[in-house]
Structure formats: structure tokens, C-alpha cells
Amino acid sequence: MSEVVLHCEKITQRFSGLIAVSDVTMDIYQNEIVGVIGPNGAGKTTLFNDITGIYRPTEGTVTFAGEDITGLAPHKITAKGMTRTFQNIRLFDNMMVLDNVLVGLHSANKASIVESMLRLPRDRREEKESLRRAEEVLELTGLYEYRYNYANSLPYGLQRRLEIARALASRPKLILLDEPAAGMNEQETSELLVFIQQLKKMGNTIILIEHDMRLVMNLCDRIYVLDHGMLIANGTPDEVRSNPQVITAYLGEEV
Amino acid sequence: MFFQQFINGLAVGSIYALVAVGYSMVYGVLKLINFANNAFMVAGAFLIVLLYSWWHVPYWLTVILSLFLCGAGAVFMERASLNPIRKKGAPGISALICTVGYSTVITNLLLYIFGSQTIAVPSFSTFSTFTLLGAVIDPFTIIILATALVMMILLTWLTYGTKYGEAMRAISQNSVATQLMGVNVNRIITITFFIGTVCAALSGIMIGIYYSAVDTTMSFTIGIKAFAAAILGGIGILHGSLVGGLVVGLLETFVAGYISAGYKDAIAFVILILVLIIRPSGLFGKQTQQKV
Numbered sequence: 042m043s044e045v046v047l048h049c050e051k052i053t054q055r056f057s058g059l060i061a062v063s064d065v066t067m068d069i070y071q072n073e074i075v076g077v078i079g080p081n082g083a084g085k086t087t088l089f090n091d092i093t094g095i096y097r098p099t100e101g102t103v104t105f106a107g108e109d110i111t112g113l114a115p116h117k118i119t120a121k122g123m124t125r126t127f128q129n130i131r132l133f134d135n136m137m138v139l140d141n142v143l144v145g146l147h148s149a150n151k152a153s154i155v156e157s158m159l160r161l162p163r164d165r166r167e168e169k170e171s172l173r174r175a176e177e178v179l180e181l182t183g184l185y186e187y188r189y190n191y192a193n194s195l196p197y198g199l200q201r202r203l204e205i206a207r208a209l210a211s212r213p214k215l216i217l218l219d220e221p222a223a224g225m226n227e228q229e230t231s232e233l234l235v236f237i238q239q240l241k242k243m244g245n246t247i248i249l250i251e252h253d254m255r256l257v258m259n260l261c262d263r264i265y266v267l268d269h270g271m272l273i274a275n276g277t278p279d280e281v282r283s284n285p286q287v288i289t290a291y292l293g294e295e296v
Numbered sequence: 297m298f299f300q301q302f303i304n305g306l307a308v309g310s311i312y313a314l315v316a317v318g319y320s321m322v323y324g325v326l327k328l329i330n331f332a333n334n335a336f337m338v339a340g341a342f343l344i345v346l347l348y349s350w351w352h353v354p355y356w357l358t359v360i361l362s363l364f365l366c367g368a369g370a371v372f373m374e375r376a377s378l379n380p381i382r383k384k385g386a387p388g389i390s391a392l393i394c395t396v397g398y399s400t401v402i403t404n405l406l407l408y409i410f411g412s413q414t415i416a417v418p419s420f421s422t423f424s425t426f427t428l429l430g431a432v433i434d435p436f437t438i439i440i441l442a443t444a445l446v447m448m449i450l451l452t453w454l455t456y457g458t459k460y461g462e463a464m465r466a467i468s469q470n471s472v473a474t475q476l477m478g479v480n481v482n483r484i485i486t487i488t489f490f491i492g493t494v495c496a497a498l499s500g501i502m503i504g505i506y507y508s509a510v511d512t513t514m515s516f517t518i519g520i521k522a523f524a525a526a527i528l529g530g531i532g533i534l535h536g537s538l539v540g541g542l543v544v545g546l547l548e549t550f551v552a553g554y555i556s557a558g559y560k561d562a563i564a565f566v567i568l569i570l571v572l573i574i575r576p577s578g579l580f581g582k583q584t585q586q587k588v
Contacts, residue, residue: 093476119478131473133466144466147459148478154487157458158450168459211478 043071045104046215046246047092047123052101054087054270061087062098063270069215074237074247076257078281079267080290085250086128088267089217093125094118106214120149122214126204128223128250134193138184138203139175141192142210146171149211174210182206182236198229202236209240216240218249222256230256258282266290300431301553302546307437307506309545310444311499315522316529316537317451318496324532325467325488328388331395332373333496334519335402336366338512340497341504342406345415355420359501366497367490373398374489379482403512414511417504440502447495448538454491455534464488468532496522521548521561524568530581539579544568 047069054062062084069075077085091098094115102111110118124145133141150171152164179185182202187195192203201221208216221237222230234256240247251257257264258278266274266281268290274281281287315337322330343362347353353361373395381391423435455461463484466474475481503518504510521544529540547567552560575581 095472095476114480115475116478116480119476124478125476127473131470133469133473135469136462136465140462143459144462144474144479145477147462148480150459152459154454154458154460157460158454164458207477 045069046071046106047248048104049088049092050102050104052088052091052098052103054084054091054096055099060270062091062267065101065267065270065272067265067272067275069246069248071246072241072244073262074241074249074260076261076264076278077248077250077267078252078254078257078264082269083267084270085267086219087270089125089219089248089250093123093217116148119145119211122211123217124208124211124213124215125217126201126208126219126221128219130200130204132192132200132203132207134191136192137189138179138192138195139188141203142175142178142207143171145207145210146174178206178210182209198225198232201225201229201233205236205240209245213245215246215248218247218251220250220252222251222253234260297430297553299429301549303431303433303437305546305549306542307440307545308549309525309542310440311503311506311541312518312522312525312544313538313541314444314447314495314499314502315518316526316541317447317534318492319523319526320529320531320534320537321451321464321488321492321495323526325464325485326378326382326391327468328378328391329395329523330370330489330492331392332370332398332402333395333493334515334522335399335406336370336493337496337500337503337519337522338510338515339369339402339406340366340500341417341510341514342410342415343497344417344501344504345410345510348418349416355418359420362501363494363497366500367494369402370489370493371486374486379485399515403515406512410512412512414509416508417501417510419505419508434506436506440506443498443502444538444541447498448534451491451495452534460484460487521564524565528568528571528578530578533578533580536578536580543579 045068049065049067052062052065053060065088077088079085087096090096092103094113097112102109104110105118105121105123108121110121133144150167152167156164176185176188179188182205184199184203184206187199192200195203205218205221222233225233230253237247237260261278263276264278264281265272266287273286273290274284315333318333319329322328340362343365344358347358347361348355377394378391381394425432425434427433455464463474463479466479467481467484471481503514522541525540525544526537528543529536529538544564547564548560551563555563
């Protein structure tokens with residue numbers, strides 16, 4: 042088996058009495074697509090927030106690329122090579138598509154404020170490289186022709202795609218997608234499926250939260266199922282589909 | 297007469313504009329009105345008195361130290377108070393009242409050190425006035441105009457031409473997403489406070505030299521007009537602050553010159569209110585339409 046990219050060890054997240062995530066242990070291997078599913082309120086997004094540093098887990102540890110990152114500030118975790126998208130789109134609406142991608146690339150650049158203001162050699166070199174990479178990513182994601190459009194002028198499906206492009210730009214070791222197909226029509230979802238498969242072929246490692254079962258079952262190598270904050274099953278799509286606990290969680294118990 | 301008032305208005309307006317930039321920049325990233333901004337403005341002038349008149353530090357160094365100390369003070373306020381308040385997810389109003397608190401503490405500290413009387417602010421040079429188109433012009437007004445213009449160009453370049461400005465604009469649109477793009481949001485906020493406050497302190501110094509006097513009430517009298525200028529131009533928008541400052545400055549001097557010096561503030565504010573009724577988001581603010 043290939044290398045472990047992300048290891049979550051017994052993660053628990055409490056919010057003043059409410060247990061949102063309870064004792065979750067999971068491993069993500071290189072070049073896998075892993076799905077996290079579960080009914081509404083199962084703690085999926087909270088788990089993402091624990092992993093990406095928006096919350097600090099109450100208990101447990103997150104190990105990323107062999108390094109303990111539990112409780113690190115989000116921008117530091119991003120700098121280590123983990124990026125994400127959001128359930129509700131969080132683009133920079135009043136910026137051009139190109140600038141949306143550049144924000145993420147710029148954060149890795151080293152030029153100081155004085156170097157930037159005077160356009161000194163290091164800043165110029167970094168700017169050139171950022172721009173090249175941003176255009177490359179936009180081409181890869183089919184957004185190149187929209188690069189000078191404002192983000193909020195894109196149709197919905199393309200806005201979702203731009204979020205992924207933005208996450209992809211810094212060549213992350215791991216990408217977390219929070220409900221990438223939310224609000225998409227069937228056509229857009231099928232395009233998304235092909236797109237994410239392409240990302241895998243390019244060597245990316247992806248975790249995704251998703252409600253669209255067809256997408257999850259077709260896309261994921263492995264699936265973790267959460268219910269009431271607890272991990273109730275994990276395995277291949279076929280294993281999960283036939284797991285009685287999963288069926289109960291989704292459909293309710295037989296009366 | 298007209299030209300004279302025009303030049304005076306421009307000079308005062310440029311000063312308002314620079315203070316307005318201080319409000320505008322912080323508002324741009326945090327959606328917070330930093331009421332300590334006006335206290336730092338007068339502190340800038342008082343520090344010139346302290347360092348130059350009392351301690352005899354070379355003038356150029358006095359200016360640099362004054363700007364730096366005011367900037368550092370604002371950074372302290374952000375790090376020690378505003379940042380912890382934000383982290384705890386408090387409503388914006390808590391941070392706002394915190395800046396009012398800092399403003400009061402700073403002006404009281406200045407009162408304690410310098411007393412309540414008006415104090416003379418020394419200039420770095422004596423200027424002999426000259427006459428142009430029938431107007432008596434103090435060369436220092438030209439320095440004020442030039443300084444304001446240069447600062448505006450620098451700040452516009454910073455905001456729209458560098459990655460730091462891009463990060464500021466990104467934070468103003470979505471702070472969480474910006475952080476998850478790997479941007480150290482707190483660092484950018486600190487930089488913004490520093491630069492905004494340096495602008496305010498710089499204008500404080502120039503007001504002090506222009507009127508050859510400073511007292512703590514200027515924190516309110518000038519501060520409120522600069523704040524009005526920021527709103528008039530469209531708060532959060534840099535060139536809006538410049539235009540807003542100039543409009544308020546010109547309005548005030550023309551009203552004083554042609555109508556009544558005693559009622560200049562009241563009349564200037566009435567006009568301002570009228571403008572805001574017509575354009576509620578300010579001259580350059582985007583008119584937002586609420587979707588139902």
C-alpha cells in the first residue's frame with residue numbers, strides 16, 4: 042500500500058456539551074479519492090474544519106505528511122500543502138477569476154512589502170511564476186477563457202470549478218472538497234465526476250464530502266460513513282452500500 | 297478671494313483625506329470603524345512637541361519616530377485587544393467600543409502629559425508666503441498637497457498593484473477563505489492598522505504645523521470631519537477618501553468664506569447629509585441592491 046498522507050487519530054470535537062465529532066480515526070493514502078458521507082448533521086464539515094485548522098479538535102491528533110498539525114493555524118496548514126473548498130461557495134466575488142487563483146499562490150511567495158512595492162527582482166520573479174502557474178491551472182480546469190471575468194459573473198457550475206482550481210493551484214498534497222456537487226444539475230454533476238477523475242489521474246489525493254450517492258459511489262476508492270459524529274462504517278463503495286448499519290442510518294430502522 | 301479659499305480648502309481637505317484613509321483602510325479589511333484613528337492623529341502632533349521642543353531630537357528623526365510610535369500603538373491595540381475580541385467571535389460592536397476606549401485613553405494620556413491648553417507645534421522650517429493670482433500662499437500648503445498626493449499614489453499602488461493589497465481585498469471579501477488560501481490574515485490586518493495609523497499621524501503632524509498649534513479637542517473636531525469624508529467618499533474605497541476629504545475641506549472653507557465662518561461646520565454637514573440621502577453608500581460606494 043502507498044504512503045499515508047493524512048492520519049486522524051481519535052478526533053473528538055465538542056461544542057459546549059454537544060459532541061459533533063466523536064472518536065474518529067481515519068487514514069488517507071496517496072492518490073486516493075476518499076468519500077465522507079453521512080446524514081445531515083453527522084459532523085462531516087466539522088471533521089473537515091478540525092483537519093484544516095478552523096477548529097482545534099477537543100481530543101485527538103491530526104498527522105499530515107508525517108507531521109503533527111493538530112491545532113495549527115489554518116494558513117500554516119495550507120502552507121504545508123492542504124487546501125479545501127467550501128460547502129457554500131466562498132470565492133472572492135468582486136475579483137477576476139485569475140486573481141482568485143493568484144491569492145492562493147501569492148501566499149507562498151516570500152517578497153516583503155517593500156520588495157513588492159518597488160517591484161524588486163525577487164518579487165518580479167515570483168509574480169511571473171505565480172501568473173504562469175495560475176494560467177496553467179485555469180487551462181487545466183477549462184476556465185482560461187474566463188480569466189478576466191469577475192468570479193460572481195460565472196455560472197454556478199463554473200464557480201464550483203473555480204473553487205477547485207483555486208485549491209489546486211498551489212500543488213497541494215491533499216485536497217478537501219466539501220460538497221462539490223451541491224446545487225448542481227445532472228449535467229454539471231456528470232462533468233464534475235469526469236473532472237475529479239482527471240484530478241486523480243494527475244496524481245492528486247482527494248477527500249470529499251458529498252450527498253450525491255451516484256457521484257460518491259462512482260468516484261471514491263474508499264468511503265467513511267459518519268452518523269451522529271461517530272464513524273459507523275468504512276470500506277469500498279460496495280462494502281459500504283451493503284452495510285446494514287449504513288442502511289439504518291440513512292433509511293431509519295424497520296418498524 | 298475664490299482662489300485663496302480654493303487653495304486653503306485643498307490644504308485642509310488633503311489633511312482630512314489622509315485621516316479618512318486611516319478609517320477607510322481598516323474598515324476595508326475588518327468592517328470596523330477604528331475610532332482610535334483620530335486619537336493617533338493628534339498623538340502624532342503631540343509627539344513632535346515632546347520629541348523636538350522638549351527633548352531636542354533632530355526634526356527629521358522626530359517625524360519618523362512619531363509616525364512609527366503611532367503605528368506601533370495601533371498595532372499594539374490590534375494585537376492586545378481587537379484580535380482577541382475577534383477570535384472569540386464577538387459581534388463587531390465590541391471591537392468598535394474597544395477602539396473608542398483606546399481613543400479616550402490616548403487623549404487622556406495626552407491631556408495628562410501636555411495639559412489642556414493649546415500647544416505650539418514647531419515647524420521644520422520657516423516659510424515666507426508668496427502671492428499667486430491674488431492669493432497669499434503659504435508654501436507649506438503645497439507640501440501638504442504633495443504629501444497627500446504621494447501617499448495616495450503609494451497606497452493605491454499597494455492596494456491594487458501588489459500581492460499585499462490583493463490579500464487585503466481578499467480579506468475584505470471573505471476572511472475565512474483568504475486564510476485557507478494560506479494567507480496570514482492577522483499579519484495583513486496588522487500591516488493595515490500600521491499603515492492607516494501612519495497616515496493619520498502624518499496628517500496630525502501637518503495640521504499641527506499648518507495651524508502651528510495642537511490641542512486634544514482636535515481629535516474630535518478634525519476626526520469627525522475626516523470620518524465624514526471617509527463616509528462621503530464611500531468608506532473602504534481609497535480614492536473615495538481622497539475625494540471625500542477634498543470635498544469636505546473645500547465645502548468648509550467656501551462656506552466660511554462666502555456664507556458664515558461661525559456656521560461653517562453646520563452648513564458643511566447639512567450639505568453632506570443631503571449628498572448621503574442621494575447616494576447612501578457615498579460618492580464612490582457601490583449601490584447595493586438587497587435581493588429579496
